[in-house]
Amino acid sequence: MRATYLLGDQSVELREVPDPVLIEPTDALVEITASCICGSDLHPYHGPAVTARPIGHEFVGRVTEVGAEVSTLKAGDFVIAPFTINCGTCQFCREGLTTSCVQAGSWGRTNSTQSACQAEAIRVPLADGTLFKVDAEVDQALLPSLLTLSDVYGTGYHAARSARVGAGDSVVVIGDGAVGLLAVLSAKALGAEQIILMGRHTARTDLGRQFGATDVVSERGEEGIAKVRELTGHGAHKVLEAVGLLPAFEQAIGVARPGGTISRVGVPQYATGPVGREFFGPNLTLTGGVAPVRSYIGTLLPDVLEGRVNPGLVFDSVLPLQQVAQGYAAMEARESLKVMLRG
Amino acid sequence: MRATYLLGDQSVELREVPDPVLIEPTDALVEITASCICGSDLHPYHGPAVTARPIGHEFVGRVTEVGAEVSTLKAGDFVIAPFTINCGTCQFCREGLTTSCVQAGSWGRTNSTQSACQAEAIRVPLADGTLFKVDAEVDQALLPSLLTLSDVYGTGYHAARSARVGAGDSVVVIGDGAVGLLAVLSAKALGAEQIILMGRHTARTDLGRQFGATDVVSERGEEGIAKVRELTGHGAHKVLEAVGLLPAFEQAIGVARPGGTISRVGVPQYATGPVGREFFGPNLTLTGGVAPVRSYIGTLLPDVLEGRVNPGLVFDSVLPLQQVAQGYAAMEARESLKVMLRG
Secondary structure (H helix, E strand, O other): OEEEEEOOOOOEEEEEOOOOOOOOOOOEEEEEEEEEOOHHHHHHHOOOOOOOEEOOOOEEEEEEEEOOOOOOOOOOOEEEEOOEEOOOOOHHHHHOOHHHOOOOEEOOOOOOOOOOOOEOEEEEOOHHHHOEEEOOOOOHHHHHHHHHOOOHHHHHHHHHHHOOOOOOOEEEEEOOOHHHHHHHHHHHHOOOOEEEEEOOOHHHHHHHHHHOOOEEEOOOHHHHHHHHHHHHOOOEEEEEEOOOOHHHHHHHHHHEEEEEEEEEOOOOOOOOEOOOHHHHOOOOEEEEOOOOHHHHHHHHHHHHHOOOOOHHHHOOEEEEHHHHHHHHHHHHOOOOOOEEEEO | OEEEEEOOOOOEEEEEOOOOOOOOOOOEEEEEEEEEOOHHHHHHHOOOOOOOEEOOOOEEEEEEEEOOOOOOOOOOOEEEEOOEEOOOOOHHHHHOOHHHOOOOEEOOOOOOOOOOOOEOEEEEOOHHHHOEEEOOOOOHHHHHHHHHOOOHHHHHHHHHHHOOOOOOOEEEEEOOOHHHHHHHHHHHHOOOOEEEEEOOOHHHHHHHHHHOOOEEEOOOHHHHHHHHHHHHOOOEEEEEEOOOOHHHHHHHHHHEEEEEEEEEOOOOOOOOEOOOHHHHOOOOEEEEOOOOHHHOHHHHHHHHHOOOOOHHHHOOEEEEHHHHHHHHHHHHOOOOOOEEEEO
């Protein structure tokens, strides 16, 4: 079968590799129907050259074989995979914090037998805990939206849910990538009254308006903060930060109302941040983190299956797996918001 | 009348000053029955010499005169003052975030006519919003506990409440000062199951046990973290940080369970803190801030009046105002936990 390997230095390569096989009795094998490229894949992509390793952490597909100890899945089942591997039975999994699973793992770790998801097939460890089986008949038109449940929809939802977005809230979303846009959709679904999207790519912010943004602010830094304060008065109740860079966090503090909450889902590219008196004085709260998307699939799936939401609109490009390298190049050049790969 | 002036360089002075008079129609004059010295007063006390300014931000007393626009108070009323001045009518006051009142003020600001609270009498601006009138007959034995509602009890409660301490929680309290001890009492009242007090002064941690601590850990840093992890397994659900120094915040991160909450009420003596991936990965939440104690008095007062809690035990010394300088020296030397001053 073919699988994508990261080489770094703006290069990935589709390689012919042996078909995956069951190793542990808790494994399942899955034929991948669709996978995709994540904004976070771009960091190692444009980073320095590395020893080739498999890449990709989002997919949907059909189970082809299960190990002897897999009890909830069988060949033929359609499944959604979250971006982390988890057991489903430890106390953190039971509480819904699947990313803190005591056996948590990542797809495609270097120096392991673990394959990754931008591929034709994959071995899934801890399959009962990791994979979410879709019981309904799967309409091909829903594939993009189902695929967002692997990561970006659950991550955007995590931002809004961790911030406890509720009826009547004013919400600022920082970042117009797929996660930011789905944070907009999630804030809308949770009852936010005013949703201000901070982003500067018109095609993306237009989709943000379609998802529920009431206002768009393209300015950044002090100028952007002033604009949000014009729109909100004292600032926003909830700020959803989907970028991960320090200026975005500083901007979040600038637009938060006293007593407000900043919820981060952009992986911090910094070690320390401004949580001194400017944060303490107005009683700000900082929350969010690595999204336990596995535990949200069951919550978010019904609206997807019944067409009440269409998160799959974040995929503005669908390519055959064969063209994965073009997909990376298009996302790197910001010509594509998010690329879906068909097997 | 006499009022305490801060000089800095380990010195305060009781000075004879003119009696306070009404300035604004929203003012009230109060004869101070009891005031006290706060841990936070020690920072400027042992700091460099400064131009003399009035000091103190906690008191209870009797109203002697009110301005023409004061509608809820009259001479003779017994009142509790929070450590900040607030209007009671702006949107933040109405929401209970009185410390973000749009007219919020502090006692004893330099270069103002505002007097401060370690004195015999005081002018109280925005009296309707600021002062809390106690309708019950005031038993002298309750004075210490009533006085804690000015700051330390409400601040300890803010730590526990902001962290949403609830039934079954494991809680770590960092700091065995008056606020930390009252955070213990508050966590207990809110239903915490395990309360681990991190502190090293036996007299204080003994009082912490009396307030509800189930365990005491005297070690700090890595050693303290290891001890807490022995007691909790994966760490505590809620960490109440009542110190304000960076090592205390780092310790809080070390003892927090994945998905846990750190609630700070110690004023940060640092501008930036470690909120990068070590904070983001386990989905920690940071909350707390300057406590809006004015809005908690009504909640906490009944248990005080009916003797169900005795927060006044944090006062291990009662001195006449005349001996305010000895009171500062005793707290600075850690011979006293908290000193109450009688008029």
